[in-house]
Amino acid sequence: MEKTLIEIHDEARKEHVPIMLDDGMAFLLNYIRKHEGVRDILEVGTAVGFSAINMAKIRWDNTIDTLEINPKMYEKAIQNIKNEKLDDRIHVHLIDGAAFETNKIYDLIFIDAAKSQYRRYLEHFMKNSRIGTVFIFDNLNFHGIVDNEELSSNRSTIQMVHKIKKFREHLLNDDRFITSYYEVGDGIAVSVRKK
Numbered sequence: 001m002e003k004t005l006i007e008i009h010d011e012a013r014k015e016h017v018p019i020m021l022d023d024g025m026a027f028l029l030n031y032i033r034k035h036e037g038v039r040d041i042l043e044v045g046t047a048v049g050f051s052a053i054n055m056a057k058i059r060w061d062n063t064i065d066t067l068e069i070n071p072k073m074y075e076k077a078i079q080n081i082k083n084e085k086l087d088d089r090i091h092v093h094l095i096d097g098a099a100f101e102t103n104k105i106y107d108l109i110f111i112d113a114a115k116s117q118y119r120r121y122l123e124h125f126m127k128n129s130r131i132g133t134v135f136i137f138d139n140l141n142f143h144g145i146v147d148n149e150e151l152s153s154n155r156s157t158i159q160m161v162h163k164i165k166k167f168r169e170h171l172l173n174d175d176r177f178i179t180s181y182y183e184v185g186d187g188i189a190v191s192v193r194k195k
């Protein structure tokens with residue numbers, strides 16, 4: 001990894017910014033590398049811009065719209081992206097992901113924001129996809145709690161975990177997509193739209 005990327009990564013970890021787990025990130029970047037048709041990307045959940053910067057660096061002509069609801073994260077992402085001179089290709093929007101409207105059609109839609117809203121994001125962004133667009137969802141294991149509820153006794157965590165589990169099942173049975181589920185990082189689903 002380049003020095004500046006390591007700095008963003010380490011600072012995020014130090015400040016407990018929930019950037020993607022390293023092996024999950026490697027998986028995502030590998031997917032983009034292997035699929036040459038992935039050029040226009042939408043990301044829901046920017047945090048400090050770490051994943052967006054990494055995705056942009058794979059191809060010189062990749063473009064990314066990335067959505068962030070937290071003004072502090074947004075400011076930090078803008079700064080990191082400017083420092084990397086990627087502000088012509090990465091556009092950060094300070095907005096609730098479910099409120100973002102555009103006519104753009106994306107090759108890849110990466111969902112890494114409010115876990116309880118995943119179904120909502122999926123339906124909201126269907127109009128910005130085409131046959132072949134891939135949706136990638138992170139955190140479908142939610143720190144291992146989805147498959148081991150005894151790891152948490154917190155009621156709201158358990159409720160969220162139930163929502164994630166339901167979403168995972170929905171995705172696997174949704175015949176608009178071919179979905180593969182990977183036990184990598186914090187649990188990643190790759191859903192390719194087929195109709």
Ligand SMILES: C[S@@+](CC[C@H](N)C(=O)[O-])C[C@H]1O[C@@H](n2cnc3c(N)ncnc32)[C@H](O)[C@@H]1O
Nearest residue numbers: 019020045047050051068069070096097113114
């Ligand atoms: C897991 S972090 C994103 C990490 C980033 N993709 C990375 O790996 O570098 C999730 C981010 O989503 C943001 N978020 C939460 N709810 C959101 C929403 N409804 N719309 C947009 N962003 C949201 C949070 O503020 C947080 O910064």
